Every structure is written in C-alpha cells, then in structure tokens.
Amino acid sequence: MKEVIQDIIIRNSDDYIINMGPQHPSTHGVLRLELSLQGEKVKYVVPHIGYIHRGIEKMCERDTYQQIIHLTDRFDYLSAHMNNEAVCLNVENALEVEVPERVKYIRTILDELNRLASHQLWWCAFGMDLGALTTFFYGLRDREVILDIFEESFGSRLLHSFNTPGGLMHDIHPNFQKRTKEFIKYFRKKLPEYDQLLSNNVIFQMRTKGIGYMSKEVAISYGVTGPSGRASGFSCDVRKNHPYSAYDKVDFKEILDTTGDTFTRYKLRIAEMWESMNIIEQLIDNIPEGDYTAKMKPIIKLPVGEYYQRVETSRGEMGVFIISDGNKFPVRVKFRTPNFANLFVLNKIGSGNKIADIVAISGSLDLVIPDIDR
C-alpha cells in the first residue's frame, strides 16, 4: 500500500492574511496568492486564479479546426508554436494524413527556436525578480535576434499561427537557414557569459540553493512536468518517450537531476538551451526539398471518436483531447496545460519559507498565467 501524500491547510480565524494581489510585478500575470503569515514566515499559500479566464474551450465548440489554431496561440504565448502543433498533429493523426518530410523538419526547428526564445525570457524575468536588473536587458537583446528571424518568414513576432492541419501556411523565406546558422554561432559565445553572470554569484546561490525542495513522488503525484519535474528525477520528456515530427531522427539527451531545489531547476533550463542548439544544428543543413503542405479538403471533418495528442512545450507536457461526432465543429475540446498542474504544487514546496523565497520558487517554476485559466 503506497503512502498518501498530505498537505493540509488548516485555517484559523486569527490568521494574518496578505494578498500578493493580481497586479504585482513579479507574479508573471494575474495570479492572486493568499499568504498566511507568522512574522515573515509563510504558513500556507492558497493560489486564486480565474482573472484571465476567457472561455476558449467553449469558443472552440463553434469554430472549425483551422480556426481553433488561432486561439491556441494565446494560451502559453511564449511557446505558441508547440500549442499549434499539438492541434495539427491530433487532426492529422485522426484523418491518417501523411505530412511531407520537409514539414516535419521545419516544425522541429521552429519548436526548438521557440524553446530558446522562451527560456531566454524566463532567464531575464527570473533574474529581475531576484533583483538583478542586468539580466532583463541582456536576455531581451538576444531574444530580438530570434524574433527578427521569425518576422522575416512569418510576418509576426510573437503569435504566428504558422501551422495548419496538413502542413504549413506557406514556405519559409530563402534566408531562413543562413540566418539561423549565424544566430547559433553568435549565441554559443553568449550563453557561457550569461551562465557566469548568475550561477557563480554568491547572493544568487544563497537565495536559491536548498529552497523549495520537491521530491520525485511529489512531482509524479502532483503531475509536475517539464524542467521543473525533470529537476526532481521524473523522466517525463514527451520528445523522448513518444516522439513526434522529426524528433526520432535527432540525437539528444534528456537532462535529469535528482536534487529538486530552485538552483537545480535553474541549471537544468540552461542545459536545455545547449541541447536545443545541438538539435537545430543537426537539422538545419538537411531540410529535404518538397511540398510545404499535404493536400487537404477545405472543410475538415474528423471521423467519430475521441483522440488525444501530447507534445512537449517549454514548460511541460501539453495535451489536446478532441471528441468529434462527424461534423465540422467538434463536440468537446479539452486542453491539458502544463502550468495548471505546476501551480498547485506551490503550497507543498513553498510553505515554511519567507515571503522573498515564495517569489524565487514561483519564478523557478516558470508560470505563465493565461495557460492556467485558458
């Protein structure tokens, strides 16, 4: 019989309660944390969400499958490409359509570029939360270079909606390969500089080592995936366990660690940035020629049934569950977003620390709030 994991919140009427309110510079969105304090120590943390709940799942029941893609961009806007890809792969597998090889390679390269840009933004926001304002300027300077590459090919910096069921919307720009290779060469020199800036800093180490420990059983039971879960030893990388697109053709390591504290989660994301660059280098010179989309009908109707598809975004495992009854609108679309499960573990690992440690822990869990509320 396995033991049951408990975290019990006992509320008294004379608790001292403070709101770390919806408008706060370091909660990364509209998240309200109800903290109960005793002096400076936090006894329990209760998150309240719903301040950006837009009703996307209900809207999807009246939209065609091509229109749903534009709404999926807006959950976790920093890994927008992976969200689009989840819906596209689900529809393509349900219809049993084979996409061309060129599409698979391009989708994987764009996934990894998006992951690099997202981890860059995480790094600059994490440093800024802990007081190091330099990281804000350095991180965003290099992220602009990636966004320039995106803008030349797609026309938009942040929310592209470039994937459609069957392939891509149009072909990539001829300059894409050359600019990506130049960027990788440039970034390989910059990343050690960033690593040195924070990792060897005494103040940073004292604020993050030993804080917010999460064991492997807690990570599995609470469903914490992504870099936060892998830092505790939970091997949950969907790219390795259930490969999709061109991930079975590249050679990369899944990075695991067992000390599950804040410093480890930080180091693991930096290591993931190195792996992303390796993946891009293996693929960028070998993009096969061909069509940029398979032939699809203009009105897409899925056969009757229920379909589930998983992808790995930069924050964890994302799942799309579609129930269809043969018409052009789906019956139910459910998005299993990684940040929903990642937020709930905050009480278990955060209580007992001081208020400033709560900021460090929630920064290292890398939360994007519109992903939770959908």
Place this chain on the structure above:
Amino acid sequence: MGIKIKSMKNEDFLDNSTLETLKETGDNFFLTTIDDIVNWGRSNSVWPLTFATSCCGIEMMAAGASRHDFARFGIEVYRASPRQADVLVVAGTIVHKMVPILLRLYDQMADPKYVIAMGACAVSGGPFFYNSYSVLRGVDQVIPVDVYIPGCPPRPEALLYGVMQLQRKIKSKSITNPNEVEEK
C-alpha cells in the same frame, strides 16, 4: 544582424509636438506661457504602472528593453504602486472577474492620470468578441481611455507612436482643468 529600416519622409510625418498642427486638425484652445511650461514637464515624464494581463505584456516589456528603448521618451521607470504612477497602459484582455480590481487601481491613481488601451483585446474584445461568456468587450466600458493602439499584439514601435500621441494630447491641456474631456 543589421536590418534596414525604411523611414518616412520628413514632410509626410505630421510633427507630433507642434500645437499648430493640432489646431489645424480641429482643436480649439487657448494656452498661456505657464500652461506651456507645465505641459512640457508633464508630457516628457509619464511614468506607467506595471499592469499586464496577457500577451501584450510581453511586447510592452520588449518596448522597454534595449532595442526599442522606452526611456528616451521620458518613460524612465515602471512604478509598482498606482499612487505613484501617471499612466495606466491596459495591455491584455480584461475579464469580468478582473473589473473591480481595475477600477480600484484606476481610482487609486492621482490626478492628472491617463489611460492607454493597448492591443485588440483592450480596444474592443479582440479575437474573443464572439462566443465568449466572460470577456469585457473593450476597456472603455468601465474607464475613460485617451489613446487606442490596435494590433494583436501591436509592435513595440506602435506602442511608442501611441505614447507620442499621448504626449501631444497632454500638451493641449490647460492647467486650470487638466482632466477635461472635450465635447464636440
């Protein structure tokens, strides 16, 4: 990694800081020298509140970073407390659950205060206009807005242009009644 930016011809660009152009395009007002000095001070140092709900917040952060530098327009720092801020840039979707909080923030700001609605969601509800049960269709249903910036998300250059329009609007106010809403 250089990009060539194609710029507008000087003649085509309506100079945003001359009040003669503002009078030509249809505003009637009479200002004294004291008004000029005070408006010059107010328009060149608007400090915004850190308020970003969703994707437009990332473009607002990118406008404050080193490539499109916000600080050269006078937006030196972001203030975390509404009692010390001048302008509220509503960047992102506003939902019915968030409206009381937005009103409380707007009421806590001290006069003279301005509001910029950034992005399609704040202007009119954006992509969530149809079939959504909880989105507020446009933030001007609850607070008065000075400048609207369309786009989903708008580029950082668009946000800078919106701030320049706000500066032009501030320069046309009179010190005796700075928050007057012009009726036409």
Place this chain on the structure above:
Amino acid sequence: MTNDQLKEKISEWVSGIEFPENKQYLEVLVPANSLKKLAELLHNTPETDFDYLISLSGVDYVSHLAVVYHLESTSHKHFLVMKVKTEDRENPNFDTVNEIWRTAEWYEREVFDMFGIKFNNHPDLRRLLMDDDWVGFPLRKDYKDEIKMIER
C-alpha cells in the same frame, strides 16, 4: 502489460465493465459506484502501477454527463482511458480520487465549476475559474446567456 492483459486484470477486479471502441488507446467504462475501488487497485498494484494522472476532463454528451481520466504508468509505460457517466443532470455526483492522485483536487474543482458535477469527500469544492457568485455552469450544452455572450 499489453492491452489484453490489462483487460483481463480489470475484469477480474470489478464487474459490470464495458470496453468501448477506441482507435488509439485502451478505454474502460466503469460504473459510478466502483470508481474509487478500481482507481485504488490501479494505483497500488505493482503490475499495473498507474501513478501519473495526466488529465481529468468533464464532457457533456447531450444525453448524459461523463468524466474522463487519462492515466499512465511511469515504470511500465502503459496508458489507459477511464470513463464514468451519469444520466442525472439535476444532481450528478461521483467519488473523488484526490487522495490517490493529488493533482485531481484542482481538476475536480474545475469540472464542478464548468459542469456542476459534485465529488463526494472533496476537501474544498468551490468555484475555481468563474466569479464566486456566478449562476449557471458554462460548458454545459444548454447554457444560455443572452447578455454577455454575443453569438455568431
């Protein structure tokens, strides 16, 4: 374990089970009063060892309401889809599984908020995403809101 071995094992434990047709994964339809027993057995037995609850969703088929559980085992790498359903639309309720998989606490609160399905013995069943005084359950198919929803 393969899908057939799982089918045998589950049929041994609980009676009254059906296996609906599903092209991707093995699917199990459980009667509502044996949900908790089957969930505990799936989690605790070493041969099945389903310790990772991926997702818990509510569905409104027009004739009945259902809750769908997607489960995976991290050691044996097999996958299972578990479903329970009820015809009762006035007062639907199921047992909670949040002592077995801790992540279910918030998923069940979301299902209550959107569909109105109650879970017995849940520690804290209240609305999660909507306002506390919202009337109605938005994701049900017969939800009508003339004022706030602009339909197309």
